[in-house]
Amino acid sequence: MRMHTVYQFTLSTVLFTVLCTGGVLPLRAATAGTYYVATNGKDTNEGTQSQPFSTIRKGVSVLQPGDKLYIRQGTYAEGITPASMSIPSGTSWSDAITISGYPDETVTLLGDSYAPIALFSDYNIAYLVFENFILDASGRSVGFYLGCGSHHIRLSNSEIKHGVLGVQFCRDADDNEVINSSVHDSASHGLYIMSSNNLFDGNQVYNNGGYGYHLYNSGAHTVNNNVVRNSEIYKNGSQLSSAFGIALGCGNNNVMHDNIVRDNPAGIQVAYGSPPADNTQVYDNTVYGNSPGSGIEIFPDVTNTLVAHNHVYGNRRGITDSGGIGTVLSDNTVDGNTW
Numbered sequence: 001m002r003m004h005t006v007y008q009f010t011l012s013t014v015l016f017t018v019l020c021t022g023g024v025l026p027l028r029a030a031t032a033g034t035y036y037v038a039t040n041g042k043d044t045n046e047g048t049q050s051q052p053f054s055t056i057r058k059g060v061s062v063l064q065p066g067d068k069l070y071i072r073q074g075t076y077a078e079g080i081t082p083a084s085m086s087i088p089s090g091t092s093w094s095d096a097i098t099i100s101g102y103p104d105e106t107v108t109l110l111g112d113s114y115a116p117i118a119l120f121s122d123y124n125i126a127y128l129v130f131e132n133f134i135l136d137a138s139g140r141s142v143g144f145y146l147g148c149g150s151h152h153i154r155l156s157n158s159e160i161k162h163g164v165l166g167v168q169f170c171r172d173a174d175d176n177e178v179i180n181s182s183v184h185d186s187a188s189h190g191l192y193i194m195s196s197n198n199l200f201d202g203n204q205v206y207n208n209g210g211y212g213y214h215l216y217n218s219g220a221h222t223v224n225n226n227v228v229r230n231s232e233i234y235k236n237g238s239q240l241s242s243a244f245g246i247a248l249g250c251g252n253n254n255v256m257h258d259n260i261v262r263d264n265p266a267g268i269q270v271a272y273g274s275p276p277a278d279n280t281q282v283y284d285n286t287v288y289g290n291s292p293g294s295g296i297e298i299f300p301d302v303t304n305t306l307v308a309h310n311h312v313y314g315n316r317r318g319i320t321d322s323g324g325i326g327t328v329l330s331d332n333t334v335d336g337n338t339w
Contacts, residue, residue, distance in 0.1 A: 032066035035059050036102075039074040057085040060099065065090045065127075068098040071107050079111030080130075082123045090127030093152065101132035108134040114141050115163070117155075121147030121170060131156045137163030143186070146173040146195075156180055166208060167191040169198060171217055178203060189214040190236060196224040196251065203231045209239030212264065213246040215254060216273060223251035223273075229258050237265040244269040244297075245290065248280050255281045262286075266293025267315060270324065276301040283308040291316035295334075298324035307332060 037059040041052035049070075053059045056078045059069045065088070080087070080099065090096035101107030109116035116135040119125050130144075135158060137143035143160035144167045146153055156179040160166045166183035169176060173195045182204040183190040190208035191200065194217040205212040212233040215223050228246065237243030245264040248254045250273020261267045267290040270280045280302065287295040287310060295315035298305050300323030308330040312318050318334040321327050 032068070033062070033064070034068045034070065035062055036070050036072060038072035039076075056080060056099075060085050060087060063088050063097050063099075065095045065097060068100065070100055070102045071133075072102045073105035073107060075108040075110065077110050079114070079116055079118065080109065081112065081115070081118045082120055082125065083118075084112065087119070087123070087125055087128070089125050090152075092127055096127040096129050096152075096154075098129040098131065100130070101134075103132065106134065107132065108136055110136055110138075111140060113139075115145045116140070116143060118142070118145040119147055119150040119153065120145075122149050123147070124149040124151075126150070126152045128152075129154045129156070131158060133158045135160045137161065137166075137186075141165065142168045143183070144168075144178075146170060146176055148172040151175045153177070154179065158182075159184075161185050164188055165190075165192050166205075167193075169193045169195045171195055174198065177201070182206075183212075184208065186210075187239065190233075192216075193226065194223060196222070196226065198226045200226070200228045201230050205231060205233045205245075206235050207238065208236045210237065211240070211243045211245070211247055212236040212261075215251065216247055216249040216271065218250075218274070222275065223249065224253055226251070226254045228254075228256045232260045232262075234260070234262045234264065241265055242293070244293070247271045248282070249273040249277050250275060252278045253280075257281070257284045259285045260287075261290065261295075263289040266290050266297065267295040267312075268297070270296075270298045270302050270305050270307075272299050272301060276303065277305070278303045279306075280304075281306045281308075283310065285310045287312045288314040294318065294320040296320070298322060298327050301325065302327075304328075306330070 035047040036052035038052040041054040043058040045051040135143040143163040154177040166186040180202040189210040190205040233245040245261040247269040249271030267287040294317040295312040
């Protein structure tokens with residue numbers, strides 16, 4: 001009788017815990033897994049640090065929300081794409097999946113013929129963090145690509161180089177981040193962004209053939225609510241003599257602040273589009289050495305642009321308003337003069 005009573009009490013306690021916590025899922029976050037891939041591993045291993053997998057595909061296949069996959073030093077020809085592997089999503093930033101190069105080791109991804117990392121359209125992958133990689137896109141279309149439907153994806157502390165484009169966000173690839181990364185030596189634009197609600201923070205964008213940042217979409221979708229801050233954008237435009245360090249076009253409420261924009265053919269462009277840019281804010285930037293164009297140029301038909309507290313000097317031209325509607329220029333220092 002006593003054993004029966006103890007059994008009932010234990011079973012009731014388990015059922016009560018499951019009902020009150022909504023099941024066992026919260027326990028998963030507390031026991032999130034960490035897995036490893038190494039060039040000397042085997043896919044028949046358990047994926048531990050001492051017994052790593054050999055392929056990224058195998059490592060990704062075991063991931064669940066909250067898990068982390070470390071890739072050890074080496075060069076990997078695999079591309080991280082849903083065409084070659086099943087890529088899971090996290091459920092929130094606090095329960096994101098992280099795929100990372102191992103700290104203080106050099107991990108280079110070459111990828112397939114298209115890109116080292118490409119989350120193609122309509123897979124709807126979300127809450128996924130990539131960090132500590134070199135994405136070498138030599139001979140490929142793009143270094144880091146997010147297609148329609150990818151959202152809440154973060155790329156951080158990485159280097160993206162040598163593609164036709166460095167980073168590309170397709171339309172509807174919203175709410176993503178590129179943080180503390182370098183994007184350089186792409187044949188065309190460094191970052192070509194066609195979506196909304198993205199954050200670009202602390203990046204080095206340089207030596208790209210076209211624009212450094214190109215926020216623009218020629219289609220029906222607009223490019224809204226993007227933030228570019230704390231970046232250094234320089235020496236772009238080697239293949240396009242009219243290139244700006246950054247273009248902010250065809251969207252609403254795009255913000256650029258606390259950046260250094262230097263030594264490009266032109267500096268900051270608030271641009272045309274369908275519809276033209278509206279309510280763009282450009283403030284607290286340092287803009288110098290851009291020639292033969294302007295440090296900052298507001299194009300015709302754009303509306304309600306705020307240009308404030310920028311330090312603009314040593315450009316072929318300072319700040320040029322070519323016909324913006326409702327433009328406000330406030331407390332900018334241009335070649336030693338404040339206006």
